[in-house]
Amino acid sequence: MLFDQALAGNGAFAGRIGLVIVIILAFRTLSLLFGILFGTIIAKLAAKVAFDLKAAVFTSLQRLSLDFFMRRQTGQLMTRVNNDAQELQYFFVDGLSYFIVNAMNIIGIIAVLLWMDWRLTLICLLPMPLVFWLVRTAFPKLWRLSWRRHRKVSALNSIISDSVRGSRVVKAFGKEQVEIGRFQQANDAFSGAEQRFNKWSGTVFPILNFLTQAGGILIWAFGGWYVMQGRMSFGSVLTFVNYMMMLYGPIQFMNNIIGWWSNCMAAAQRIFEIQDAVPSVAERPGAVSLVTMKGDIEIDNVSFGYEPNKPILKQVSLRARPGQMIGVVGHSGAGKSTLVNLVSRLYDVTAGEIRIDGVNVKELSVASLRRHIGIVSQDIYVFTGTIAENIAYADPDCQMEDILHAAKIANAHDFIQKLPDGYDTEIGSGGYSLSGGEKQRLSIARAVLHNPKVLILDEATASLDTETELQIQEALDSLVKGRTTIAIAHRLSTLRQADYLVVMDKGAVVEAGTHDQLMAREGIYRELVRKHDEALKMKGEIIA
Structure with missing residues (x-):
């Protein structure tokens, strides 16, 4: 054109x-x-x-x-x-x-x-x-x-x-x-x-x-x-x-x-x-949802390994009745933490069964299982956010009064009030840095707020000094009342309130009974107690 x-x-x-x-x-x-x-x-x-x-x-x-x-x-x-x-x-x-x-x-x-x-x-x-x-x-x-x-x-x-x-x-x-x-x-x-x-x-x-x-x-x-x-x-x-x-x-x-x-x-x-990855711990169709939980835990001939042909646990059996506190002791690497991970179904057993209130945990819905189980671990993670948000992680819809109540039970209220902004103090990445003991008390406050029927204490006082441990122990003593508790500890004094003790070695239960019963035997538990007492005595002499 x-x-x-x-x-x-x-x-x-x-x-x-x-x-x-x-x-x-x-x-x-x-x-x-x-x-x-x-x-x-x-x-x-x-x-x-x-x-x-x-x-x-x-x-x-x-x-x-x-x-x-x-x-x-x-x-x-x-x-x-x-x-x-x-x-x-x-x-x-x-x-x-x-x-x-x-x-x-x-x-x-x-x-x-x-x-x-x-x-x-x-x-x-x-x-x-x-x-x-x-x-x-x-x-x-x-x-x-x-x-x-x-x-x-x-x-x-x-x-x-x-x-x-x-x-x-x-x-x-x-x-x-x-x-x-x-x-x-x-x-x-x-x-x-x-x-x-x-x-x-x-x-x-x-x-x-x-x-x-x-x-x-x-x-x-x-x-x-x-x-x-x-x-x-x-x-x-x-x-x-x-x-x-x-x-x-x-x-x-x-x-x-x-x-x-x-x-x-x-x-x-x-x-x-x-x-497309398939989770190794998958919820089955029609999984049972427990509205309430009594806390009757039965571990029946459980075996488990993170890798094939490398068992960590070998035919472990124990029973925790509602409201009982079971102490699990043993040397490092005996499989104690692995056992409690199986109870909360972070992993699935290779053989045997774990039943809660008579129902295999594999048949329970994951949400209802985790809702009734609280964990206080030695590995504490603090999320980026405020102190209040970290405590409320277990129940984001809770009221401020509930957060204060949980912090007081965990003996965390006093140190939180001394922080620059109290419960609004930013912690985590780029925020205020907490000590190991302070983080541990926040973890316990989370568990208090969660209000579980089954409580798992995995070296809950491992990061604390003796004075703080006594304070936390008082909080734990009140926390475990009315709850089924499985407690792991290297400090045997932490397990003084346990109704029953299980001694593990190389992935198997080698001894079981009350403190007095186990002390009457010439076994691993008595040797652990002896070494523990010697360590405390040596520590006392050093302090003196």
């Missing part, structure tokens, strides 16, 4: 340059409006896709069993939640939508080109078979390199996470240079993987772009020849070339999407690994 009619003075638009320009501006404006609309929709979609992906991955992580997390590093899981979800978001938001738009452009432009001159169109598409062959060859290589890059960045994130979380140990042993060396090694490995990926993609994509643009050069050659022969007007050749220029963008996008696709597929496979 512009060259062959308006400027040449022929046809319906002869001399009407202004009208042609107005028509061009109108279509450009229409294109701009659709572009703005498209960008607005994509912006909303991007946020929603990122939210849904990360929520899906995190939700899948929460339903998996404890052994899944024990076998993986924190940095690796963080990479999957953040980076892999981001990769999928980029593809589905910036990749797939533009892929559809560009595919429609390619189809539409090629249709117009074929209508204008099918011979020239076939000439400009001559390099396409070579492009497709290169894509088919490059795709698997890029996928493998993307996988390798992900593994290296996961290892790098894990080292960063370990170093930051274990900064106290690093400083205590003066291992800063060692950590720098570990980081540099992992960083170098990631840099190498990144360079190999970038070199490959940096070689393949320019070649692809050159091949796709070679069609334009052919159009100038053959189109110019057509004009010289009078078989095509100059305006038609320019129009053809402009359509070819419009085609380069979508084709170049299709070339670039290969790299996105390889990254996306690798990220999707890692995410699906989490999504």
